[in-house]
Amino acid sequence: MLTTVLYMVRHAESPFKLGExxxxxLSREGQIAARKVTALLKDIDIAAIVSSPYTRAIQTVQELATYKALTIKEYETLKERPIKGLEYRLPEQELLKAIEQSFNNKAFCLEGGESTQQAQRRAIPTILQVIKENKGKNIVIGTHGNIMTIIMNYFAERYGYDFWKSTSKPDIYRLTFDDNNSLTEVERIWSEMEG
Structure with a gap:
């Protein structure tokens, strides 16, 4: 059976700046962690590297792309999911509550934000297209915590708020798909590099 593997690489540490x-x-620590991402994935035969268009996601996989002599293909559809409108900040507890609610009720979103359902509608066709174009190969995706969880949730309901909360920056998950684009296995591989 032909299997296709996605390495979902959640971006490394990036200081929050309103409006940016x-x-x-990436922060200095984030840059160091991105080098560890390269060290972990450099010996894998990678056919393609795709990414969110956001700088922190690209920077996390850039050194790997350079090492592999691959061009990172950016997809607007793989950008992070906005939880709320950009014009105001929410206390962290309210934000976490909204994220939890968005996984329990996929149609829920705060004003100016995007629901899990809406995010899946934009991201999943791109993921399926990337799998189709690289059938039987290994693909690296530079991504973000929320949209990564939302993509995984589409294929398996168990990936929701608790899973998102358990992820780190950076983080790497190896997703194996069969011929029918069914998710057959998920393995966290970043933990091997931690510490």
Whole structure:
């Protein structure tokens, strides 16, 4: 049976700056962690590297792309899911509550935000297209915590709020798909590099 593997790489540490969601890059610690991502994936035969268009996601997989002599293909559809409108900040507890609610009720979103359902509608066709174009191969995806969880949730309901809360920056999950694009296995591989 032909299997296709997605390595979902959640971006490394990036300092929050209001209004700079798209362009904020990695912190010094994030840059060091991104080098560990490269070390972990450099010996894998990678056919393609795709990413969210956000700087922090690209920077996390950039060194790997350079090492592999691959061009990162950016997809607007793989950007992070906005939880709320950008014009106001929410206390962390309220934000976490909204994220939890968005997984329990996939149609829920805060004003100016995007529901889990809406995010899946934009991201999943891209994921399926990338799998189709690279059938039987290994693909790396530079991504974010929320949209990564939302994509995984589409294929298996067990990936929701608790899973999202358990992820780190960076993080790497190896997703194996069969011929029918069914998710058959998920393995966290970042923990091997931690510490």
């Amino acid at each position: 969601e798209r362009v904020r890059g």
